[in-house]
Amino acid sequence: MENAVTSAPHIVVVGGGVSGLAAAHRLLGAGARVTLLEATTTLGGKLLAGEIAGAPVDFGAESMLARRPEGVELARAVGLGDRIQAPATANASLWTRGTLRPMPKGHVMGVPADPAALHDIVSAEGLARIAQDRELAPTEVGEDIGVGEFVARRVGREVVDRLVEPLLGGVYAGDAYKISMRAAVPQLFEAARSHGSLLDGVQDIQAKAAAKQQTGPVFAGLDGGIGTLPGAVADAVRAAGGEIRMDTPVLDLTRTAEGWQIRTDTELLAADGVVLSTPAWASSALLAAESPVAAAELSEIEYASMALVTLAFRRGDLAGLDERSGFLVPPVDGRTIKAATFSSYKWQWVTDRSPDLFVLRTSIGRYGEERHLDWDDADLVDVSLGDLGDAVGLAARPVATQVTRWIGGLPQYPVGHLAKVARVRAELAKLPGLRVCGAAYDGVGIPACVASAQRAADEIIATSTLAQNTQSDAGQ
Structure with a gap:
């Protein structure tokens, strides 16, 4: 007997960062009809490509973990496989x-x-304190513990500081003593749960990694x-029939007998399912009526803000600058900058496209220490140049500068974060056809965000007519 044809379910994705785009891409691949709504005029969230003095650069995230597959696989799926590059130097x-020391x-x-x-890196006293780890009684970690708190107990504060x-600050812009x-x-x-000694635990981690024989960058x-990844994913979404609407903030979500009603500033949309890929505070506001418990949990997730200061110099003005990635x-x-990246050394494509320029950038700001973000752009440039001068002897003046502020850019993962995420998902499981994804849940890196998006999409698919059609087709 022939199966009745069922129209493709309509799924609305709210948020056009890399997570939302990845979710839309996954849903379209399963046969859904997809509309993506982005509140601003720019796709990609914290992935932002641009130019300085004619040189292409990233003004947001600049790399992704290659040994976790989701980000690299997405890039390949949207036609960017031949543009994937490893850093030219990892030095x-x-x-x-007071001095630059090789990363151990x-x-x-x-x-x-x-x-x-x-x-x-650490003093003689600090080295002696590390060695005491094997003499200490095991430290209970319970269901979770702060990274810095645990490491300081085992091998001393100097290692943490x-x-x-x-x-950790380079990833979360947070406080290591509080990060889960x-x-x-x-x-x-x-390793902490299975070894009394932290040093033994790390040794075990390294032995297991060596056994896997992981190679490559x-x-x-x-x-x-x-920052060119979001545009490529968006192109693939459109090519597959997905609709992307920019400058379309979502104001309200309502559960209906048929599915979901999404209210924007101009219209009402009907959907069979919804994926929220917005920051935690925005998702909290949208879920307040339909899932107040999940909304309350999400409202407690805090974010750090930071600024990236991108500087372009004439390459000839920086003769003698040691080659390092940053x-x-x-x-x-007690310095203002928390990191510097020498983009023209780190990425060959930056040098290839702008051989006469040298591009580098600094990052400023971390959770609880964000007063510098109120400074004028010129002040952030000046303090960056001052710290760079002290660090590497840089005395040249840039030919161009760009300050990019990421306000509320990085969600914080304090002790108990994963338990909070589990509670949110348990509450949302009571709402058919609605899932969340993004940096606030399972990791802030690109592969983690993509994996979060694919999980949300797969769960929507599993409870929709798409799964029913697939099962019916398989039984023919």
Whole structure:
């Protein structure tokens, strides 16, 4: 008997960052009819490509984890496979105690398997404190614990302040003592639960990684900038029949007998399903009526703000600048910048496209220390140049500058974050056809955001007529 033809369900994706675009791409691949609504005039969220002095650059995220597949696979799926590039150099440094020091090898998020690995970073007293780890009684971690709190208990605060803080800060712009170890460094959390000694746990992590024989670069970028990924995904979405509406804020969500009603500033849309890929505070507001418990949980997720200061110099003015990808700055050293990236050294495509220029950028601001973001652009440029002068002897003046402020750009993952996310998802599971995704849930990196989006899309698909049609087709 022939199956009745069922029209494709209409799914509305709210938010046009990389998560929303990835969700739309996944839904279209399963046969859904998709409308993506973006409140602003720009797609991509914190992925933003641009130019400075004619040189193409990223004004937001500049790379993605290559050893986690979702981001690289999405880039390949939308035709960017031949533009994936590894960093030209991974020679990073720490600017601490007044000098640039090579980034140590043999550690997991700053925690070494052997104290000697940090001989150039921490003091002799600090090295002795690390060695005491194997003499200490095991530390209970319970359901979760702060990364910095646990590491300081095991190997001392100096390791946290000089290495863990700048490494975690580069990802979350947060306070290492408060960031959830279970959410941010899950392999370290599992090692802490199974080993009495932290050093032994790190050694075990490294042994398991070696057994997997992972090769290739840890990170990847795109020729032209990682900020070109959203545009490519958007093109693929449109080519597959998806509709993308810009400058269309969503004001209200209402559950109906048939599905969902989405109110924008100009119309009412009917949908069989909804994917919210908006920041936690925006999702909280939209869910307040239909899921007040989930909305309350989401309203508690806090965000850090930061600024990126991009500087372009004449390459000839920077003769003698050592080749390195950049450096991190421990907050304990009291500097304003928290990191610098030497884009023209790190990415070959930057040099290839602008051989006469040298582009670098600094980052300023972290959770709880955001007063600098109220400064004028010129002041942020000047303080960046001052710190760069102290760090690497840079004395040249840039030919062009660009300050990009990411207000509320990075969600914070405090202790208990994953439990909060589980509670949110448990509440939303009571609402047929609605899921959430994005940086606020399972990780702030591009692969984690893509994975979050694909999970949301797959769960929508599994409860829609798409899954029913697939099962019916399989039974023919």
